[in-house]
Amino acid sequence: MSTIFWVILVLLIVNTVGAIFTVLREVRDISTTWAWLLVLILLPVIGFGIYLFAGRGLSAKKIRLIQGQYSDGIGNFLGLQKRENARNHLLPEADLGATSKEMINLFLNSDQAPVLSHNQVHIYTDGEQKFAALFRDIDAAKAYIYIEYYTIYNDKLGNELQRHLMQKAKEGVEIKVLYDAWGSLGATTKWWKQLTDLGAQVETYFSSRHLFTDFRLNYRDHRKVVVIDDAISYMGGFNVGDQYVSRDPKFGYWRDTHLRIIGDTVQALKIRFIMDWNATVATQRQLPYHVALPEQRTSWAHETPVQVVASGPDSTKQQIKMGYAKMIASATESIWIQSPYLVPDDTVFDALVSAALAGIDVRVMIPDMPDHPFIYRATQYYANALTRAGVKVYHYQNGFLHAKTVIVDGKIASVGSANFDIRSFKLNFEIVAFMYDRKIAQQLQAIYTSDLAHSYLLTDEMIRKQSRWLTFKQQFSRLLSPIL
Template sequence: MALTWTIIRWFLLTIVLINEVAAIYTVFREKRDIAATWAWLLVLTLIPVIGFIIYAFLGRKLPHRRLNLMKTQTQLRIQEAIDRQKRQFINMPKPRHTTTQIYRRTVMLFQSLDDSFLSQHNQVTIYTTGQELFARMFDEIAAAKESIHIEFYTIYNDQIGNRLRTLLERKAAEGVEVRVLYDSWGSMGVRQSFYDGLRERGGYATQFLLTHNNLFDFRLNYRDHRKIVVIDGKVGYVGGFNIGDQYLGRLPKFGPWRDTHLRVVGGGVYGLQRRFIGDWNASVRSEEKLAHYRQYFPEIKVKHGSTALQMVSSGPESEQEKIKLGYLRLINAAQDHIWIQTPYLIPDDSVLDALRVAAHSGIDVRIMIPCKPDHPFVYRATEYYAHALTSEGVTIYTYQRGFLHAKTMMIDGKMASVGSANLDFRSFKLNFEINAFIYDSDTTDLLEQIFVNDIRNSRVKTAASFDQQSHWLHFKQRFSRLLSPIL
C-alpha cells in the first residue's frame, strides 16, 4: 500500500513539474506584455492541464502568416486611394487658440499611427436604439445602386439576421455588388451555408481571416469586433450595434438594449470603406474575389455637414495600440470634464493612471457601466476597477434600464469618440476595432445630452456601496482583476 502511494505521489509530482515547464515555455515563447505574461503563468500553474485547455481558447495568437497578410492587405493598392482622399480635404489651419491646437495634435497622432486622414464636412446622425438604426440602415441598403459592404462581429441567424440576409439576396439579384464579412466566433451557430442563397445570386460572404472551423481554430482572442456598413461608397455606419435580436431588446436576459451608433455621410465614409476592403482582401482566398480600391471612392463634391472626424482602426497586426492611444490623448487633453460609457471597464495601467490624474486634477470624470453582466468574470473585473476609481474621485454610474453596450467618450463638449472599442484590454490589444474620433462641438454636445439623459436611468455607485458588498463578491472581483489582461 505504501509503495502504491509513493508511486502516485511521484506520478503527480511529475505531472506538476511537466506542467510548470510547459507553462513557462508556452508563455515565454511568444512576445507579450508583462501583465499578460504573469496572468497566463497564474492560470497555467494554478490549474494544471485544464489551464492549457483555457489557453487554447484564450491565449494562442494568430499565426504570423495571417498577421502579415493583414498588414500586407492593409497597404496593398491603397496608397493611391489615400493620396486621392488627402487631396480632397483641406488640412487643418495653423492653431490660433487652444482648442484648435488640441484638435490639430490629435489629428496628427492618428495620421502618424494609422495614416488616417481628416474629413471635415460630414453629416453625422446618432442612433441609440436598434429599432431606429436598423430601420434607416435597411432602407438605405434597399436603395443601394452599386455596392453594399457589411462587416460585423455578430450576424445571428434570427429574425433581424434573416431579414438582412433576404434583403441582401434581393440586392445581389438586382446586380448590386454585395460583400459580407463576419466573425465566426461572434456569429456562433451561423454556418457558411447561411449565405448560400446570397452567393447563388452573385453576392459574396466570408469569415474574417478565413477561420474555417471553430473546432480546430477556436481562439476567443483576435476577433473581428468591428461594425462597418458602407453603401455605394457614400453612406457609412459605425458604432456598437451588431446584427441580432438582442440588439433590438428581444432577449429578456438583457432587456432594452442601449447602444450608440453613427450614420456618416461625407468623406468620413472613405475611412470605413478603406478598412472594410483591407479586412476583406485579407480574408478571401480567390484572386477574383478581391475588392480593388480604385472603384469604391466616389468623389465628394459637396459639404454634407460640419462635423470633422477621423476613422481610426486598431488590431493585433500592429504593436501600436492606436485606439487606446487615442483615448489617452483625449483624456490628457481634457480641461473640464471626461464622460465615458463602456460595457467593460478593464483599463490597463496607462489608462487607469490617466483617469486618476484627471480626477485628482479637478476634472469631472464620469463613467457609466451596465448594471448587469453578460460575461461573469468580465463584469466582476469591471466592478473591481469601478470600485477603485470611485476611491480616486471618479463618479461611477450603473445604467439600470436594460444593458448598456455603448462605447463613447466625450471631452469638454469639444471632442468625442464613438465606435466598437471598449475601455478594456481586449479592445486595446486582442481584437480588431474601429472608432470615429470626432472634432465638433455640436455632435459632441448631442452625445453629452444623451449621457445626461442616461443618468436619469442610472444609479451612482459610491465607494461605500461597493464596500457593503459581500466578502465573496469582493473575492470574485479581486480574482477576476488578476485575470484582466487576458479577459
C-alpha cells in the first residue's frame, strides 16, 4: 500500500507542477489563470487534454499575420475617417450628444473605426425573412459576393445558399466564402466542390484551417458578414443552417437580430472581410484594399450613423467589451440587453449592478433553454446574481433567443455577433455595429417589448426554490466562466 501511496503522491506532484508550468507559460488575467489551474489539478491527465482543446493561445506568428493585415487595412479606415470628419457635422445633435461623441472617440482611438453617417438600416428578427432578402440580393449581384459566417451547415438552408451562389458563379460574379471549420462541421471541401468548380473561392478562417491538426475550441471566427457589389451588406446574429430558420424541433422558433445595411458602412464591412480573407489565404490570392465612397449620394429622408467595431484575440484592448461598458456607464434612463449567454467579467458585471443601484431601468433577456450546458448554468448563476442586485432578468420562452442587442436610453443601440460573455469579449473574433440613431434604437426597443410578452421575470422567490444540485452546477460552472 505504501508503494501505491508514493506513486500516487509523485503523480499528483508532477501533475501539479506541470499544471502550474503550463498555465503560467502564457500571460492571462488572474481569473483565467486560476480557472485553468483548477481544471488541470482537479482532473489529472484529463485536464491536460481539455487544455489542449480549449486552453492554448494563438501562436505569435498567427497574431503577427492578423495584425499585419490590420495595419494594411487600417489605412483605408483612416481614409474613410478623414473624409467623414467633414460630414459628421451633419449628424443630428439630438443623436450625436455628449455620450455618442465619447463613444465615437473611444472606437476611433481603440479600433480606428470611423462613424459613417450615410446609411439605411433594416432590422430582421426572423430567419425566413432575413434569408429571403439575402437570397434576393445575391440573385441581383453583378460584380462580387463576399460571405463570412461562423456557421454554414450542410443542410437544407446551406444547400439553398450554395445553389444561389452557383448560379451567380455561372454568370461570372466573383464569389468568396469564408467560414469557421469548427462552427461548420459537415461543410467539407467535397461539399463545396460544385461551387468551387465554377470558380468560386471557399476557405476556412485561418485559426481553423486544419481542424484536426489545429484542434482548439477558442479563437473562432464568430463574425457574420455579407457584402455585395459595394452596395449592400448584412451583419448580425444569424448563421446559415436550418435551426436558424426555425426548422430544428430542439430549439423551435429561432429569435435573432440581423441588419441589412446600404450606404457607406458597406465599405467598412468590405474592408473587414478583406482583412480576414487576406489573413487566411496565400499572398497571391489576397484581395487589394480599396474603398470608394461616392461623391454624389442618394438623398434619403432618414439616415443612420453607424460605427462598425471589430475585436479579437489579436488585440488586448477588447474594444467591443469597452463599448458595452461605456454604454452601460453612460446610461441615465435605461439599459436593455438581449444575449443567449450571460457570462460577464467583473468590469461589466459591476457596471450593470451600479446602474441598477442608481435607479436605471436595467433589463437583461436570456433564453429559457440551453444549447451549451456549462454556459447555460453559468448564465443562470449570473442571472441570479444580477436579479439579487436589482437587475430585471427575463427568460425568453418562445423558442431560442440568439439576439445580441444592447439599447441605451432609446438613443444608442448595438447589434452584432458578440454575446454578453467573456468568450465574445476576448476569445472570439467578433463584429458589432454601434448605431447613433433614436429611430433605430426605438425600433429595437419595440422589438424588445414584444419579446417581453413571451418571457417571464426571474424573481428572488424562484431563485430560493432552486434545488441544491442546480445551485451547485451553477456555482461550479461559474468557476469555469473565464474559460467557457
